[in-house]
Amino acid sequence: MKAKFKIVLLLIFLQITACQNKSKTPEFKQNVTKALKALDSSSAENDEKEKIIDTLYNHLLKHKNDSVNRNLYFKIASKYYGIDKYDKFLTVVKKVHYLSVKDKDDAQVAKSLYYFGDYYDAKSQLDSAFNYYSQSQKVYSQVKDTLNIGRTKLYKAGILYDAGIFSESEIQAVDALRLLVKTKNTRLVYECYILIALSLKELNNAAESLKYFDLALNQLEKLERENYPKDKIEKSRISCFNNIGRVYEKQKKYQEAIRLYNKGLKTKDIKNNYPKSYAMLLDNLAYSKMKSGDFKEVKKLLFESLKIRDSLDIAVGIVSSKINLGQYYLYKNDKTQALAYLKEGLLLSQEIKSSPFTIESLKLLMENDSKNKNYYNKEYFKINDSLQEVEQITRNKFARIAYETDLVEEKNSVLIKRDGYIITLTSLIILLFFVFFIMYRLKSKNRELVFIHEQQEANEKIYQLMLKHQSETEQARNDERNRIAMELHDGIVNSVFTTRFNLIQLDPNQIEKKDQLIKELEKTENEIRRVSHDLTQNQLFEDKSFPEIITNLVESQQNKYNTKFDVSVDKYIDWCTVSSTNRIHIYRIIQEALQNINKYAKADRCYIMLLKTADKITIRIWDNGVGFNVEKAKKGLGLKNIKERSNSLQGEMKITSEKGKGTTIEVIF
Template sequence: MFANLFLLITSCQKKKENIEYENRVKVLLNKYDLSVLPDNYKEKTLDTVYLYLLKHENDSINRNLLFKVANKYYALNKFDKYLKVTKKVKEFASEKKDTSHMAKSLYFLGEYYEDKAQFDSSFYYYNQSEKLYKNLKDTLNSGRIALYKGGILFDSGNFTESETGAVNALKLLSKTSNTRLVYESYNLLALSLKELNNFEESLKYFDLALNQLQPLENEDYPKDKLVKSRISCFNNIGRVYEKQRNYKKAIVYYEKGLALQDLKLNYPKSYAMLLDNIAYSKMKEGDFKDIDRLLFESLKISDSLDITQGIVSSKINLGEYYLYKKDTTQGLTYITEGFKLAKKIKAGPFIIRSLKLLTENDSKNKNYYSILYIKINDSIQNVERMTRNKFARITYETDQIEEKNEILSNKNTNIILGSGIIIIFLGVFFAFYRLKSKNKELLFIKEQQEANERIYQLMLVQQSETEKARSDERNRIAMELHDGIVNSIFTTRFNLIQLDPNALDKKEQLVKELEKTENEIRQVSHDLTQNLLFEDKSLPEIIITLVESQQNQYNTRFDVSVDKYIDWSLVSSHNKIHVYRIIQEAIQNSNKYSQAERCYIMLLKTGDKITIRVWDNGIGFNAEKVKYGIGLKNIKDRTKSLNGDLKISSNSEKGTTIEVVF
């Protein structure tokens, strides 16, 4: 009894000490908040509090106070100290196995690296934090971090994954009472859909975002932030209509933004942006009234506020305006200035737009800008692809680490062992069942392919006969030209040389002879035109048609290039079938598995050989370990039939290349 009483007294004493300790720290932090002294004094106060906290016991109260110190360092822009304190809290939370504080510290680290524009590190820490919050069933913070991850993916140009992230965030946040985060989720989803050219859905979610602002207003959300949000929504909706080339509708929403009270005075940055955008839409609509005034006013405001992106946009728009006005010199001057500034700040979309305008309008430097446009465009795409792959690897590696830890912690338990055996048995059974179904499906596909091949072979035979008929027709016309028209002209020319100036009858006869020759030429020309009119498609045209018809869920852009120096008459019909089928199979594999943005098909002449090369910038595969399915086996067999060499190279960074040389 006395022991229990002692424990009770000790516990109460401990609790009282903790409260007193927490109050002492809060007093220090309150003095800091009320301080009108310089920031260096505030920093010294925080340094003192931080050292004081480090000497105290590592408990939840202390860790919460350390988080407050970290936030105040952040407010002072002392990011290095913010990072230091956050890492210390993470270390303390890890020692005590405090999942909640671990998740929060990882979230703080994600914010730090996001502000530093180190998106891969930020994504890594957000990803780890999100998993911990999910384990804690913390819906609000799980949704918040899903939203921030989606924002990073959007800023990195990965719009498809950004859309997925926004949807996941919305599913979680719609269950909470956080109206602001729901608004941000709608906004991010709408922006992602806009970039994916899904305009109807984008407009729907922008409307939902706008509707969220009224509840925020009812919650006494800061007025200036609400105004900025409305401006952002009106501007973004305008940009959607602008992308659709519905400039009238875009102008309506830009005007809604400009109609907000005291916009120019209180929100000059937003005012300049809306002026620039409305001027561009009016110019595209063909309304040039006051365009130069609007653009120069926008440029002046952006310049005074040092808004570099605004300056770039205004200069490029001014350049395009002067091009419309046929003042090419002035137009190119502004576009060149915009291009140089865009390069300086590494603004990809503006670089591409300005280079496109320079390529189309600067005839003197067209080749230079054209080469630069292709180079920079490819470079930007490569960076986006590498960034996308990097985020995918971060997610994959995090999942892998968790999976390994889980296996290691549970591998000695009988339950997992028994469950594993059952799962393996079911997996084998399911795999066997699936394999059997797949074999039936593949057999059907093979039969279809054989039927298609027979049809295609008949088509090529018909084409061969058409080409023979065309050749015969050309030979006939050549003979007519040689035997009839050339001889007639020669005879007429000779008679003209010998003609007596006074022999009017003879002269009239020669004129009639020339008229006859003229009619013959017209007839031959007519025959030749008719012959060309009914020419059949060649193999390159069939391949181009095949490539242009491609479409998949990843919106892969397919391009084709056929070397004009290849003499297809030297390739047998049977081999042409192999060429067509190899390309068809490679494209089908890219459609199904690669998730690529681009796929490029090339037919090249190299000496006395032809090279077929199909490249995509997709996720790739391990070419050494992958088992040859029917598709790859068919490519291999057809290469062998062509007496050619097959080379397949693939990885996650460079994509996949299939090359056949024969």
């Protein structure tokens, strides 16, 4: 496998060497990328990998400063970081930072700053790491890179957690989460949930901590659907189960903790694939079983965990195992063994500077080693006071770093604000001008609408007066007809009837003359009756005034499209049965429709019909104009008025229209 790896890289180096003086060719980037991928998939020792990365870096130094080559610097730096060569990692980051600043590439300047943060984080120089992450965040904010603003906030939250400032860590992680959920970066959202959950655990908020661990487990399921590397998902899930178990431990719900640890241990081939996690779960499982009073296999679990941690040289894990073994022997009343393991744990925790384990072991020794109780008591309070002092100093230091970073940002923003004032003032003037213009237009429009409304009211009054006058005229005409009919009937008919009666009484010898006169009088009588009947029946119900008004309205229409208007009024409509108010509504419906046609229809022909069907009257207005979208136009004032008048008639309005195919409006009442 190693021989094959060397042959592949040798070929790549030959390709790189062949084009190392041709900085403009894309082959260089492709070959470096191939070499880096080969490193990822290789099983070579770190020393061999380091030589390859050194060669790639030296070749890259000979090429020009552009964004493509700077990205290669970042990739090479990441490879150094992956094999724990932090000093060489720092050298490459310094180089790419210098080149990014020189080329004024803000995005890559920001990236190099958070790489500096990674370096100091790896070196446990938390204040420096926090400082560089803060600087990186500010630059990313300027270029509005939401993903990386969230990423740097998350890293800052991690630094605060490592420093033991848990409340600030939670706040930063929540801020990061708000940004990262928008980017849909599932892995970073998962890390936010984990960090919030861990901070809440340390703040003794168990319920909220468990909620965020559940959210983290859901994110792992999303990562599976996104084909994220399976081994990383398994490792993260084991870590989640372990951390949830620790929350239950804090609550003294040891059975729940045991259930979670066993769940983690059921991971397929965990012992071989994730020995560090396996040892951790064994140690925690043994502790919870011991605390719950179940000592079965506790000793076996603790020694197996310690053996694995010894073989992997996991110092923190070894300390935890030794302290737990000390507690186990205390439960078993074997103080000699217990104190021996606790002392070993104390010495190792002091050596690796693990304050939590140092305090835990001192507390146990103080409670159980009566001979040296005063010494351990003194050491316990000494280190506890020291930790509180360090925590306060650290908290102040991070606050100062944040303030100084903000101060630099504020100085930069002063220049931006100064330029912004001119833009803001200009924009304000334009906005004010626009507002005044809109107000003027609205005022003019309002005056126009008021004038139209007043004109409509005046027209309404004139029309009502006209109808009243016509009604009075018609009534006078009817009265006159009735008077004449009455006179004909009561005067002439009676007179003729009397004459005819007298003639009947004449001398019978004048038969011929008498018959002639009788027939003549009968003829006259019948004629007068016919005239009287016509006057009182047919002519009284004949009303041509309203149809004439409609006809005059339609025939008076003119527009710029030269629309030809026609009107037809059904002669069988009995207008006497239609009230004056309803006639006004009919008139206004036709008038409104004609106005819309003149304005918008662009029609060649328009036809207005008033039809009688059974006991209903139909108003139909048709044009062959451009048509319109009925749904959108329903909100228009004209159609709204027609609709309201249709409702007043207790009728039904129907509109049929289609673009390019004309319009038909029907009102049936």
